[in-house]
Amino acid sequence: MHRLNSTESPLEAAAGAAGPRATEAFSVLGNETRLAILLALWEAYEPFEAENTVAFAELRKRVGMRDGSQFNYHLTQLVGHFVRHTDDGYELRRAGHKLVQSVIAGAGLDNPELDPTEVDRACPVCGAPTVVTYHDEWLFHVCTECEGRFGNRDQFPEGTLAGVNLNPAVVTDRKPEELLNAAFVRGTWNLQSAVEGVCAECSGPMEGWLHVCDDHGAEGVCPNCDRRYEVMARFRCPVCKASGEYVPSCSWLVMHHPAVIAFYADHGVPLQYDDDSGSFQPRYRDVDPKEDIDFELITTDPPRVRVTFQHEGAELELTLDENVNVIDVSERGRPGVNRLGT
Incomplete structure (x- = not known):
């Protein structure tokens, strides 16, 4: 267990594997003015607009802070971590966008049930x-x-x-x-x-x-x-x-593997979303995922799993290793095809 000593702040003690840069980034957020700057830049941002920077004077006006020197100090602390400074003004960096978006999408909304x-x-x-x-x-x-x-x-x-x-x-x-x-x-x-x-x-x-x-x-x-x-x-x-x-039998775990796409394409089963039913389940057409897609744990040390797709008498088998990588592909039941390489 990590123990706080007299030279560490609580933030430094809690950081652990996050590292010093993450600690520094968190530390600059502990001020209402800085958080207001991030929110003001996010409010000014419009996707697909050619220009989204905000000039210093305009940004200070949006935040509502009269003291220019104090405002400049807090803004400078954010630059490099969450804000980008250009010749035209200031804009959110990706980290700044993610931070504000997380608050808006989560704590910024009512907690619905x-x-x-x-x-x-x-x-x-x-x-x-x-x-x-x-x-x-x-x-x-x-x-x-x-x-x-x-x-x-x-x-x-x-x-x-x-x-x-x-x-x-x-x-x-x-x-x-x-x-x-x-x-x-x-x-x-x-x-x-x-x-x-x-x-x-x-x-x-x-x-x-x-x-x-x-x-x-x-x-x-x-x-x-x-x-x-x-x-x-x-x-x-x-x-x-x-x-x-x-679940390893989850078809989407290997659905985009070239062998799986080819297997269903050969049987006239396009792997697309079914908009007609209003459901975003893959369109299998005469294929029941519950009955026709299965998996088996074939070894435990190391773990190996075999996922099997069945359709119209044909079978496609994919073997996954302990790191969930496809290491073997085989197909049976289609003329001229007995085995495929990965």
Whole structure:
């Protein structure tokens, strides 16, 4: 445990792996005038405008500060971290945009809640009706009858099929079905970015690995790991600590692999979003993801998972290693094709 000594500030003591530059950046935010400057620059910003800089005098007027020297001092502290100074004036750097956007999308809005509301989406585990609910910045897709995919985690409702941590802005002008679709799109985007090794939050490197329960229950949700599945694909960013956990049979984990795209294209199944149904599920056409996409844990040391796609008598198998990389691809059931290289 890190212990504070007489020469450290609380901010320095808490920084840990964040590093000195992060500590310095946080320290400059501890002033109302500086926060007002960031908000004023964000208010002045308009996407697609050719010019978004704000002159010193105009920025001071927007903040409402009479003392020019004091204002200049606080503005100077922000430059380099959150604000960019050009010959034409001042504008937010990307870090400044992200900071204000996070506040606006999260704490800057009322904290909305959505009571469990039924949606037109059957449970993929048991086929029962499902509901969507939003509480404390978490959106949950929940089965009304079975125990879902996860157990009694602290914040997870009973029967949870999926949970996504989303800013309150996600509920703006959306009906429950649209809310679930938005969560699906956001989750898919995060997952695909993670698979490609890029953090969707900070653009840092994303680490992936297969996590296996040491003592998994045979049926239902395991009391040891609170998951229905023995193995999960996990991703974590070492820079900002963004993370995600996914079922290996989740088709989107490997859906953009060239072999998968070619497999479905050969069977006339375009991997597109189905706008006709109002659902952002992939258009499989005569393919039931529950029945035709499966996975198997084939080794545990190191972990290896085989994901199998089936369609019209043909099978495509992809093997994932412990770092969630595709290391082998094979196809059976199509004339002239027995095996593909990765």
